[in-house]
Amino acid sequence: MxxxxxxxxxxxxxxxxxxxxxxxxxxxxxxxxxxxxxxxxxxxxxxxxxxxxxxxxxxxxxxxxxxxxxxxxxxxxxxxxxxxxxxxxxxxxxxxxxxxxxxxxxxxxxxxxxxxxxxxxxxxxxxxxxxxxxxxxxxxxxxxxxxxxxxxxxxxxxxxxxxxxxxxxxxxxxxxxxxxxxxxxxxxxxxxxxxxxxxxxxxxxxxxxxxxxxxRHLESLEELRAVASPVLARLDGRALVVDRDGWTAAVSRMPYTRRVALPKSLAPGPRWVPALGLCSVEPLAGGWLLRAAADEPEPRGAAGIVLDLRQARSWTVAVSGGAGSWTRELSPRHAELLYLLAVHRAGRSASDLAGDVFGDPSRTVTVRAEMSRVRRYLGAFLEHRPYRFAEDTEVEVLLPDDPNDLLPHSTAPSVGRLRGCAPAL
CATH class of the missing domain: 3.30.450.40 (GAF domain)
Structure with missing residues (x-):
């Protein structure tokens, strides 16, 4: 009607x-x-x-x-x-x-x-x-x-x-x-x-x-970049400047990363930063200067990922392992993708995920763009061709008490089929 x-x-x-x-x-x-x-x-x-x-x-x-x-x-x-x-x-x-x-x-x-x-x-x-x-x-x-x-x-x-x-x-x-x-x-x-x-x-x-x-976001990054430029010009090693939420304003002698997943309670001093490793953290007006420590192997250890989908409007991924622990809030699309990868541990191709999410296997460009964003903060724990969680990564999914409440925003065909019979993971 x-x-x-x-x-x-x-x-x-x-x-x-x-x-x-x-x-x-x-x-x-x-x-x-x-x-x-x-x-x-x-x-x-x-x-x-x-x-x-x-x-x-x-x-x-x-x-x-x-x-x-x-x-x-x-x-x-x-x-x-x-x-x-x-x-x-x-x-x-x-x-x-x-x-x-x-x-x-x-x-x-x-x-x-x-x-x-x-x-x-x-x-x-x-x-x-x-x-x-x-x-x-x-x-x-x-x-x-x-x-x-x-x-x-x-x-x-x-x-x-x-x-x-x-x-x-x-x-x-x-x-x-x-x-x-x-x-x-x-x-x-x-x-x-x-x-x-x-x-x-x-x-x-x-x-x-x-x-x-x-x-406003772009303007704030421009302001932070202006503050950071003379600081980075005086440094010899690898460094980058991010705002309080981890969005990159400037980099020096290292690849550009759009966003860095920062620990929840970041403070000045030597700190382990996911995806960067050990860094010297220094405050700047409106952000942080992250200076890479001398190259050394990343601490190893069994990694664990907890995908929390219990809430109706807030989904998170928590990572723990040898490199420390951190939690990130997920967008609706990323929550869908990570849930589907957790269900299909053997992996999904871009075409598979396009069919899962959009009902159209040809929409691989959109899927690859989203998975590229996911890998910026979970890169060490995700593999591609096909997309899947790394074999040595333990993945736990926390689901709503009522399976019908799983990702209620989602119109993805595969999520719809799983909703109501969501497997415990």
């Missing part, structure tokens, strides 16, 4: 039809029309997780101090002007509000029409509120965070009955450097304010915000 077209012509009728669909689905009766697939999948997750469709559960609000602390820590603070300029002018006229939540679903900013803000208070749509999907049901903040794509939720497409008077359209905001989820921006209002173009509008502004984050 095309909700946007139906609602554009008759909002009241659309809301009534959706209410009938929701009631039928929850009671197990045949629905008059099928719900949209993204909504149906969300409802299935809610039924499995035990969210009560008839009772509005609200977690404790964050304190004002905690909201402010999260605001100051969030990269989204840098793109608020872009979001406000793109969304607030029209939102206020159209009786909408703009809401920005962090990666944990907590509402950090909320602006727009004053009467709508008061109505939002009655729904618990307040600063510091927890709007994760598995807490308050299908909604325009929590659902886009799970599926990692823009979603509009209209009237009774909300799983919890009390939210059926509302309509919202949300788009995920991701870190353009590595695909990590930063939060969600949402435009919401009473159901009669719904417009067919709202979702595309919100998605476009979200992409503008991500482009601004990319610009």
């Amino acid at each position: 095309d909700v946007t077209q139906l609602a554009a012509g008759d909002t009241t009728r659309a809301a009534r039809v959706l209410s009938e669909v929701r009631s039928a689905r929850l009671s197990g009766r045949p629905a008059p029309v099928a719900p949209r697939r993204v909504i149906e999948q969300s409802w299935e997750r809610m039924l499995r997780s035990g969210v009560d469709p008839d009772h509005d559960f609200r977690a404790d609000l964050l304190s004002r101090e905690e909201v402010q602390r999260r605001r100051e820590r969030s990269a989204l603070r840098h793109v608020l002007p872009v979001l406000r300029e793109g969304l607030l002018g029209f939102a206020d006229v159209a009786h909408h509000i703009m809401v920005v939540a962090d990666e944990e679903g907590r509402v950090l900013w909320r602006e727009g029409s004053a009467p709508v803000l008061r109505k939002a208070d009655g729904l618990g749509f307040e600063l510091g509120a927890d709007w994760r999907e598995d807490v308050v049901g299908t909604n325009g903040l929590g659902t886009p965070a799970v599926v990692r794509r823009p979603v509009q939720v209209f009237a009774s497409e909300h799983f919890v009955r009390s939210q059926a008077v509302w309509t919202c359209a949300g788009a995920p905001l991701t870190d353009p450097r590595d695909g990590r989820l930063l939060g969600v921006v949402d435009v919401s209002g009473p159901l009669e304010t719904m417009h067919p173009a709202t979702l595309a509008w919100v998605d476009s502004v979200a992409k503008l915000a991500e482009a601004r984050l990319r610009e």
Whole structure:
């Protein structure tokens, strides 16, 4: 059913039809029309997780101090002007509000029409509120965070009955450097304010915000490069300069590496850095100077990798072995690829992975580009032709308690087939 077209012509009728669909689905009766697939999948997750469709559960609000602390820590603070300029002018006229939540679903900013803000208070749509999907049901903040794509939720497409008077359209905001989820921006209002173009509008502004984050990243690397140039000019040995997150600003007498996986608690002095070995670490304004120690064999030892896929929105790979231990957060695509390699220990060709992920074995260029990025931080533990984990690497995969919750964002055919019967690894 095309909700946007139906609602554009008759909002009241659309809301009534959706209410009938929701009631039928929850009671197990045949629905008059099928719900949209993204909504149906969300409802299935809610039924499995035990969210009560008839009772509005609200977690404790964050304190004002905690909201402010999260605001100051969030990269989204840098793109608020872009979001406000793109969304607030029209939102206020159209009786909408703009809401920005962090990666944990907590509402950090909320602006727009004053009467709508008061109505939002009655729904618990307040600063510091927890709007994760598995807490308050299908909604325009929590659902886009799970599926990692823009979603509009209209009237009774909300799983919890009390939210059926509302309509919202949300788009995920991701870190353009590595695909990590930063939060969600949402435009919401009473159901009669719904417009067919709202979702595309919100998605476009979200992409503008991500482009601004990319610009900020490049500008910061340029500034760090200017600081680093005279320092590197005085050095004889191999060295590179990275920002606080490990992104490379400049190199000297060594191959360029786009990003270095830094230990979580990096400090000045001799330190072992994955993929570089023993380095002398020195602080710079905005980053680190990493000077390679005298060439020596890399410490050997049995390597262990733990791929943690238990959470709905956050996946990590942890490495331990003779060279030390470190953990890295994974983008959705890298989580898919590493899981597939863990399942297929004998290895997968680029064509195999293209079929696994896209259902199209010809998309090898995209797969090779992604695997090249993966090998930048797992190069010592991955082999290629075919792509596989090294034989002496022990790989453990931590899966969700419910196999249906495995990588819920993923539309990869192979992940879909494994979901529900995911093997223990």
